[in-house]
Amino acid sequence: MEKKVRTAVIGYGMISNIYLKNLKNLFHIIDLVAVAGRSAAAARAQADAYGVERAMTIEEAAAAEDIELAVVLTPASAHYGIIRQMLSAGKHVWTEKTMAVTVEQGRELARLAEEKGLYLGVAPDTVLGAGIQTARAALDRGMIGEVTSGLAVINRNQSLNAELFTFLRGEGGSLPYDVGIYYIGALLALLGPVESVCAFGTPAKKHEPELLYANAEAEPWTIPGSAVMSASLRFVSGALVSVLFDGATVNAPQHVLTLFGERGILKLGDPNTFNGEVRLAYADGGECVLPFTHGYDGVNTLEPTPFDGYGHRGIGVAEMAYALRRGRPNRCGKEYGLHCLEVLAAMEESTSSGKSVEIASRFVMEPLKPGYYSQLGGMRGDAERSLMD
Numbered sequence: 001m002e003k004k005v006r007t008a009v010i011g012y013g014m015i016s017n018i019y020l021k022n023l024k025n026l027f028h029i030i031d032l033v034a035v036a037g038r039s040a041a042a043a044r045a046q047a048d049a050y051g052v053e054r055a056m057t058i059e060e061a062a063a064a065e066d067i068e069l070a071v072v073l074t075p076a077s078a079h080y081g082i083i084r085q086m087l088s089a090g091k092h093v094w095t096e097k098t099m100a101v102t103v104e105q106g107r108e109l110a111r112l113a114e115e116k117g118l119y120l121g122v123a124p125d126t127v128l129g130a131g132i133q134t135a136r137a138a139l140d141r142g143m144i145g146e147v148t149s150g151l152a153v154i155n156r157n158q159s160l161n162a163e164l165f166t167f168l169r170g171e172g173g174s175l176p177y178d179v180g181i182y183y184i185g186a187l188l189a190l191l192g193p194v195e196s197v198c199a200f201g202t203p204a205k206k207h208e209p210e211l212l213y214a215n216a217e218a219e220p221w222t223i224p225g226s227a228v229m230s231a232s233l234r235f236v237s238g239a240l241v242s243v244l245f246d247g248a249t250v251n252a253p254q255h256v257l258t259l260f261g262e263r264g265i266l267k268l269g270d271p272n273t274f275n276g277e278v279r280l281a282y283a284d285g286g287e288c289v290l291p292f293t294h295g296y297d298g299v300n301t302l303e304p305t306p307f308d309g310y311g312h313r314g315i316g317v318a319e320m321a322y323a324l325r326r327g328r329p330n331r332c333g334k335e336y337g338l339h340c341l342e343v344l345a346a347m348e349e350s351t352s353s354g355k356s357v358e359i360a361s362r363f364v365m366e367p368l369k370p371g372y373y374s375q376l377g378g379m380r381g382d383a384e385r386s387l388m389d
């Protein structure tokens with residue numbers, strides 16, 4: 001067994017709960033030693049809640065020599081500065097999406113990690129979950145033949161949601177960046193890199209706060225970027241995928257993620273979860289649900305929580321920790337994170353230029369080895385073995 005990787009979580013907001021729980025209890029490879037943030041006192045409260053020994057400021061985390069890996073769970077607009085600070089201090093970094101809010105910042109961070117020989121891993125890591133890995137196994141086994149096209153759709157009322165999640169009002173808060181990225185990430189994990197993008201978009205309208213639980217004094221806001229985006233992606237593989245992200249409608253999500261192949265059709269569940277059902281439609285019109293070939297289905301067996309279906313966040317951190325101990329590339333690496341950002345930025349650029357945008361960068365994401373999650377006596381080794389190689 002490899003030496004555990006001494007890890008600090010930076011940020012103590014909503015998503016830190018499931019990360020802290022999993023990094024503390026679920027993954028053997030992680031030694032969670034600290035919670036850090038702008039306020040050491042707030043970090044202390046969150047550290048105590050999850051049995052983590054040390055609490056500190058972000059500066060103290062950067063200066064702590066024993067910390068090898070920083071897990072950045074702040075809003076996207078704060079990622080660039082914190083990731084740069086941590087890489088400059090010699091720490092490997094895992095960051096929540098998006099790695100930065102501009103492609104230039106993302107490229108600079110990727111360059112810095114490369115120069116310093118450090119790992120930089122980027123969410124979404126839902127692509128390592130049972131649903132998407134099962135779909136990937138089906139594709140790799142040729143179950144639908146060559147993928148010719150696809151369809152990805154997600155809808156929400158993003159301006160209304162920004163009343164509750166205030167960070168959505170700023171840069172990186174539009175539906176494409178906040179949620180569409182799960183669809184882009186899944187498509188990249190399944191089909192590989194994108195070659196070219198063209199898109200139409202509609203900007204968000206000014207939003208007057210309307211919910212009772214929101215801050216009554218809040219000023220109206222306009223989420224930057226496109227609220228509605230209709231795009232066409234041409235993958236290097238040759239597949240053409242239509243994408244519709246509508247953040248200016250209602251919150252009843254009609255998520256669609258479908259891949260059409262020469263010999264069948266694969267219909268995936270919500271890629272913002274770990275356990276999206278994978279349905280195979282075959283040539284004669286029949287349809288079946290594929291059994292999961294992989295563990296990490298998002299249902300946290302240690303202690304079921306409202307996060308079930310979302311419950312394996314941190315899998316990308318653990319996979320990266322094994323990668324750095326074994327000296328191999330991590331699957332949700334900086335090239336994948338940067339490509340996600342480049343695709344989103346290219347879509348946005350195309351909405352204003354009216355031209356298609358070529359994407360030069362490339363990445364490779366190997367599938368995970370199949371592995372189920374053992375529930376025998378609370379053991380948890382089986383699936384984690386699939387994260388090692």
Ligand SMILES: NC(=O)c1ccc[n+]([C@@H]2O[C@H](COP(=O)([O-])OP(=O)(O)OC[C@H]3O[C@@H](n4cnc5c(N)ncnc54)[C@H](O)[C@@H]3O)[C@@H](O)[C@H]2O)c1
Pocket residue numbers: 011012013014015016037038073074075076078096097098167178
């Ligand atoms: N909430 C979710 O369901 C969810 C799901 C998946 C991913 N994410 C991602 O996780 C990240 C955090 O989301 P969240 O819901 O926990 O947000 P949150 O607002 O609940 O918490 C954000 C944390 O970051 C800190 N922070 C804010 N601005 C900062 C700055 N400039 N410098 C340093 N620290 C700062 C806050 O103090 C807080 O600890 C975001 O990137 C988000 O996209 C959230």
